[in-house]
Amino acid sequence: MLATVSSAAVFGIEALPVFIEIEVSSRGLPGVTVVGLPHASVKESKDRVRSALRSCGFQYRAQKVTINLSPAWIPKHGPSFDLPIALGLLQGYNLLPPLSSQTLIAGELSLDGTIRPISGILPIIIMAAQRGYTHLFIPTENENQCMMTSSVTCYAASHLRDIVLHITGKRKLSPVVHTKTIPPYSTSLDLLQSFSGQEHALRTAQIAAAGRHHTLFIGPPGVGKTMLAHGISSLLPPLDNDEYLEVSAIQSRSPTQLLPPRQPPFRAPHARSTTLQMFGGGHSLLPGELTFAHRGVLFLDELPAFSSEILQGLRIPLEEHVLRHSVEGHTLEFPCRFLFLAAMNPCPCGYAYSMDHVCTCSPSKIRQYLHRISSPLLDRIDLQVTLHDFSPGQNAPGSDIESRVSSIQQAWNIQQTRYKNTQNTANGELTSKNITQYCPLSHEVSAYLRICLEKLKISHRKYVSIIRVARTIADLETQKNIEKRHIAEAVQSCVRIE
Ligand SMILES: [Zn+2]
The missing domain is CATH 3.40.50.300 (P-loop containing nucleotide triphosphate hydrolases)
Structure with missing residues (x-):
């Protein structure tokens, strides 16, 4: 029996979809093999999943189980695959109906089946919305990060049993309501x-x-x-x-x-x-x-x-x-x-x-x-x-x-x-390549700056720095053109540790 569950791996600060294929076979030696560039923390998943399933009353059968995480090139770290692997196994054992391919699951399991929060949930939510996933199962403790995702119906659960009951239709979870507002901005002067x-x-x-x-x-x-x-x-x-x-x-x-x-x-x-x-x-x-x-x-x-x-x-x-x-x-x-x-x-x-x-x-x-x-x-x-x-x-x-x-x-x-x-x-982000485009100087101001440079033996990078700062000083006065006085103040603010 082959089951497939969608999950995600956080790669840097972006999330990428990961498909978990689980094959349960009565042929071959009993045991669980995880393939597809799993890190040690993902390999440990099978032990957590086994205990979590037992805690929920499911028998972990002695069969040959192969778990493939694809695409293989993405390195997979962390315990966020526990929950999708557990649900995939239950499908493989014919204890759960197949999940829609538009459903994405991520969460860590503790040995008693409790779902623990994971890091990097927001990149996963953003990716789910961008790639057209319609449903998302996440840990309850990550619920507060479930914002700005009106296109994805998000379910937060604190125990594996709750998700099983939801999928089998025995007790539905309520979708996360996005009532949490962003903490306000406050200035302190x-x-x-x-x-x-x-x-x-x-x-x-x-x-x-x-x-x-x-x-x-x-x-x-x-x-x-x-x-x-x-x-x-x-x-x-x-x-x-x-x-x-x-x-x-x-x-x-x-x-x-x-x-x-x-x-x-x-x-x-x-x-x-x-x-x-x-x-x-x-x-x-x-x-x-x-x-x-x-x-x-x-x-x-x-x-x-x-x-x-x-x-x-x-x-x-x-x-x-x-x-x-x-x-x-x-x-x-x-x-x-x-x-x-x-x-x-x-x-x-x-x-x-x-x-x-x-x-x-x-x-x-x-x-x-x-x-x-x-x-x-x-x-x-x-x-x-x-x-x-x-x-x-x-x-x-x-x-x-x-x-x-x-x-x-x-x-x-x-x-x-x-x-x-x-x-x-x-x-402050202008470079020597675009400084002349955004900060043109009149002949008079250019000549004045040249004199300053020669007298103070200023490097080219510092020259760009002076023009950048002069542009800001002019902006603070809402002046369109950079004047000599802006350059003079910028030169004074220059870094020069002797
Ligand atoms: Zn000293």
Whole structure:
């Protein structure tokens, strides 16, 4: 007897359909064989399924069972095939009627038949909707991620028995009602209020958020570098529907099963993170921190403390906004279009420019410390801000947060129109290839910039950086053309660690 059940494998951050064929034969030696590139976790499935079926009162018969997972080239990881294999076996034993080929099933089974949640449910739901599946069976604990899927009837079950009773028509499950609303977007500008009086810090935050410019904060410990990073993140506009779905699909690959809010993600991995944790990939094909920060912020505190492999590895994703991993001859792409914020001390002890503390570092130690951040990486960071000791909450003129927020919104609207129908989302993503197309300069401004470049011995990448930042400064003033004063301010904001 041959039974077929449809399921899905999550490959990177996308799901692909997997067809499970189960042949139960009375000929041959009794036993279960799983073929079709199954990972060890999938091979273990047969033991969980055997116990789960017994717990539900079904006899696991001593027959020859062959389970084929196709297509064979997709590596299959994780326990999400338990539930479809169990249902396929029951069909193979003639205990269940065949399921429609438009029905997709995914879920992990515990030994007593309870259905456990799985990671990556949202990519599976999105794929089911795109490929015309009509019915979907998923674990109850994944139910909250079952949104924006009006074309697929979704059933959530917490026990194998519930699905068996549903399929045999003895007790129907109710389809999941999509009443859960997306958690609302809330801005918190309190963090930035703390920087009242630090005009340089607030201005940098404003430019960084308006044009999505990668930024480096330098300052002694406890000066508020992390707070400023959170402040910039809170200035970013909420995710639109497409972005939200994309981000939620990625977040569903993380162990947390929570529906993320509309806010762009904020990821702050520890300096001791491994390259696998940062860039993703490996055997399990999980996304890394760079991909979890997609459409949001990646904040690296204590930048020089990260391994040189990670610091070097950041260069390409910062420019191309994608990470590529090769698996079984196929190239897998993880998106990583994030705003990069980083913080560091001015020297190993942290007090090089402090007025209250004495720096204990030798000049050579300071040089060695600063050189951990290579020039090619620094060239990809548009803005630098030096923070000093300050008294929080000190109100000063010129720190009007509300008007800054409205100018950022205006700049975003201008950029949305400018980059309509392109891959770009903001000025900070312009490259040397398209900078002249979007940021033409008058002869006078060009000549002025050339003088700045010659005097300051600025690299070509930094030259592009200056024009990008000048474009954002002009957008904040809703100015069509880039003027000399925009260039002058952009040059000042340039990263230059000596
Ligand atoms: Zn020091």
